[in-house]
Amino acid sequence: MGAQKWVLAPCAVLLLLQLASASHVIHRSLEAEAASPSIPPSIVSPLLRTGYHFQPPMNWINDPNGPLYYMGWYHLFYQYNPKGAVWGNIIWAHSVSRDLINWIALEPAIKPSIPTDMYGVWSGSATILPDGTPAMLYTGIDRPNINYQIQNIALAKNKSDPLLREWVKPGYNPIAVPEPGMNATQFRDPTTAWYIDGHWRMLVGGLKDGRRGVAHVYRSRDFKTWKRAKHPLHSALTGMWECPDFFPVHEAGVQNGLETSQFAAKYVLKNSLDLTRYDYYTVGTYNNKTDRYVPDDANGDYRRLQYDYGNFYASKTFYDPAKQRRVLFGWANESDSVPHDKAKGWAGIQAIPRKIWLDPSGKQLVQWPVEEVEKLRAKPVSVANKVVKPGQNFEVTGLQSYQSDVEVSFEVSSLEKAEPFDPAFSNDAQKLCGMKGADVKGGVGPFGLWVLASANLAEKTAVFFRVFKDGYGKPVVLMCSDPTKSSLTSDLYKPTFAGFVETDISSGKISLRSLIDRSVVESFGAGGKTCILSRVYPSMAIGQNAHLYVFNNGETDIKVSHLTAWEMKKPLMNGA
Ligand SMILES: *[C@@H]1O[C@H](CO)[C@@H](O)[C@H](O)[C@H]1NC(C)=O
Ligand SMILES: *[C@@H]1O[C@H](CO)[C@@H](O)[C@H](O)[C@H]1NC(C)=O
Numbered sequence: 387m388g389a390q391k392w393v394l395a396p397c398a399v400l401l402l403l404q405l406a407s408a409s410h411v412i413h414r415s416l417e418a419e420a421a422s423p424s425i426p427p428s429i430v431s432p433l434l435r436t437g438y439h440f441q442p443p444m445n446w447i448n449d450p451n452g453p454l455y456y457m458g459w460y461h462l463f464y465q466y467n468p469k470g471a472v473w474g475n476i477i478w479a480h481s482v483s484r485d486l487i488n489w490i491a492l493e494p495a496i497k498p499s500i501p502t503d504m505y506g507v508w509s510g511s512a513t514i515l516p517d518g519t520p521a522m523l524y525t526g527i528d529r530p531n532i533n534y535q536i537q538n539i540a541l542a543k544n545k546s547d548p549l550l551r552e553w554v555k556p557g558y559n560p561i562a563v564p565e566p567g568m569n570a571t572q573f574r575d576p577t578t579a580w581y582i583d584g585h586w587r588m589l590v591g592g593l594k595d596g597r598r599g600v601a602h603v604y605r606s607r608d609f610k611t612w613k614r615a616k617h618p619l620h621s622a623l624t625g626m627w628e629c630p631d632f633f634p635v636h637e638a639g640v641q642n643g644l645e646t647s648q649f650a651a652k653y654v655l656k657n658s659l660d661l662t663r664y665d666y667y668t669v670g671t672y673n674n675k676t677d678r679y680v681p682d683d684a685n686g687d688y689r690r691l692q693y694d695y696g697n698f699y700a701s702k703t704f705y706d707p708a709k710q711r712r713v714l715f716g717w718a719n720e721s722d723s724v725p726h727d728k729a730k731g732w733a734g735i736q737a738i739p740r741k742i743w744l745d746p747s748g749k750q751l752v753q754w755p756v757e758e759v760e761k762l763r764a765k766p767v768s769v770a771n772k773v774v775k776p777g778q779n780f781e782v783t784g785l786q787s788y789q790s791d792v793e794v795s796f797e798v799s800s801l802e803k804a805e806p807f808d809p810a811f812s813n814d815a816q817k818l819c820g821m822k823g824a825d826v827k828g829g830v831g832p833f834g835l836w837v838l839a840s841a842n843l844a845e846k847t848a849v850f851f852r853v854f855k856d857g858y859g860k861p862v863v864l865m866c867s868d869p870t871k872s873s874l875t876s877d878l879y880k881p882t883f884a885g886f887v888e889t890d891i892s893s894g895k896i897s898l899r900s901l902i903d904r905s906v907v908e909s910f911g912a913g914g915k916t917c918i919l920s921r922v923y924p925s926m927a928i929g930q931n932a933h934l935y936v937f938n939n940g941e942t943d944i945k946v947s948h949l950t951a952w953e954m955k956k957p958l959m960n961g962a
């Protein structure tokens with residue numbers, strides 16, 4: 387019922403398309419429960435509801451599902467509870483877009499309806515079949531009270547419909563069930579399939595022997611009958627692998643993406659680790675005869691490289707043929723409490739879609755917000771060649787920064803005073819940042835941005851760099867997001883998030899971009915080598931009371947060679 391309220395009839399879709407260029411701001415009352423005394427009014431304020439990040443008008447969302455480009459439209463499906471702001475009653479909600487930024491909600495695409503998905507339609511992925519029909523592989527739950535997981539398929543009913551409004555579940559479901567010896571409650575999230583020499587392949591995430599994460603390989607000639615390969619594509623001692631994603635990448639430094647069935651010298655295998663709740667990936671090689679994947683760096687296997695070091699999970703990529711790029715969607719959950727979510731009436735957003743490609747080093751990916759988000763930029767404010775002395779800061783004025791996009795290039799005057807790096811932290815950036823937060827003085831840094839800051843600085847979220855020097859005198863760059871002072875509200879989850887930045891800072895130069903959107907700060911260090919999404923809920927620094935500063939808590943001068951900040955307009959967002 388909740389869903390029906392905001393679903394659009396096809397004629398309304400056309401009307402909205404005509405309106406799409408106009409900048410309509412419609413504030414919908416959230417119909418939140420009357421706030422109880424323990425719910426601070428700021429938590430339910432519309433000023434903390436994100437303005438340009440993907441979300442439905444209300445209720446709970448989680449994993450992005452089956453993203454694809456079809457006949458001029460981007461489609462995003464996602465796990466959605468039509469009945470409330472907590473997980474449950476999950477269906478596949480469906481939205482479409484011309485540009486990945488303005489979204490129109492359609493009727494839900496997939497709901498429980500057949501014996502093999504009657505108790506749940508969970509995550510899955512899109513594959514376009516040779517005759518042009520889009521197909522969704524997804525996980526169904528087929529019995530009550532136990533999450534017994536089996537894999538199903540749904541096909542677009544009318545491939546002439548660019549909006550792909552109707553989906554049918556063929557009679558040959560299910561296409562894969564847990565086999566004896568497999569843990570049936572840890573068997574889910576099929577990938578986009580790829581095609582080699584007469585056979586399709588797909589992956590399903592799983593758990594073996596209670597602690598080994600595995601990516602099972604299934605093969606099929608006709609996309610109907612699937613058989614599991616004896617060996618998984620890859621596995622590691624990490625606990626359950628959810629939402630695997632596997633795709634080829636162009637040679638180092640080329641920003642274009644590759645279609646999933648295209649062969650390449652390098653591949654990426656990403657898994658969402660149920661135990662840590664982060665998305666880890668490796669870069670490696672794929673043998674299409676044995677269907678085995680080997681990461682280039684065995685030591686980094688699902689320990690070091692994350693798409694994002696903050697609230698970002700269950701992500702999925704797709705190849706966009708319109709712009710020859712690979713685009714990443716990821717779910718960002720809330721960092722407030724369940725009572726807060728119930729009072730707000732909503733929980734969960736999708737990160738701004740990111741283009742991803744292999745870094746020139748060949749060792750990691752680079753991620754950057756899709757260029758279309760720049761259409762929302764208005765009213766730039768710039769600062770150039772401004773030196774920030776040790777212990778100093780300055781405010782960037784002239785814009786409403788609570789919904790903004792900030793790009794800044796820093797120049798460190800010298801690396802002389804960089805603190806020594808303790809190699810014990812080599813695989814634990816987050817712990818290092820927890821010990822050396824934004825207010826802990828350093829040699830080179832901490833320097834960066836205070837965003838969503840109150841005028842008296844009692845509230846502020848810091849996004850910053852700190853430079854160390856290892857035993858050989860080589861700089862080690864840490865990027866952190868420190869929300870410990872982000873809000874005076876209690877019952878918030880405020881972890882410091884951090885990752886290392888593999889960048890050559892010997893020239894002193896490093897860049898930072900932050901997409902600030904009321905209760906989310908999504909940051910890209912060094913041109914997208916390290917990314918951190920953080921959810922924060924200020925009690926004072928909301929709306930016009932939010933300020934933006936550049937700070938330097940190190941002993942070394944930092945120059946802002948260039949900073950530009952834009953207010954961001956509100957796109958069409960599913961009718962909200
Ligand atoms: C399929 O979609 C096209 C385009 O929206 C529409 O014209 C046609 O009537 C649809 N066919 C059926 C059988 O619904
Ligand atoms: C399946 O995995 C879950 C999670 O690790 C575990 O709790 C459960 O005991 C396992 N079931 C079997 C039958 O091994």
Ligand SMILES: *[C@@H]1O[C@H](CO)[C@@H](O)[C@H](O)[C@H]1NC(C)=O
Binds near residue numbers: 581582583647649675
């Ligand atoms: C399979 O891999 C080989 C390299 O080992 C490559 O040359 C070939 O193009 C691949 N085949 C397909 C269909 O991708």
Ligand SMILES: *[C@H]1O[C@@H](CO)[C@H](O)[C@@H](O)[C@@H]1NC(C)=O
Binds near residue numbers: 662663664698720721
């Ligand atoms: C997001 O919420 C926080 C706080 O409740 C949890 O600690 C995280 O595990 C959770 N992340 C995911 C991906 O579920």
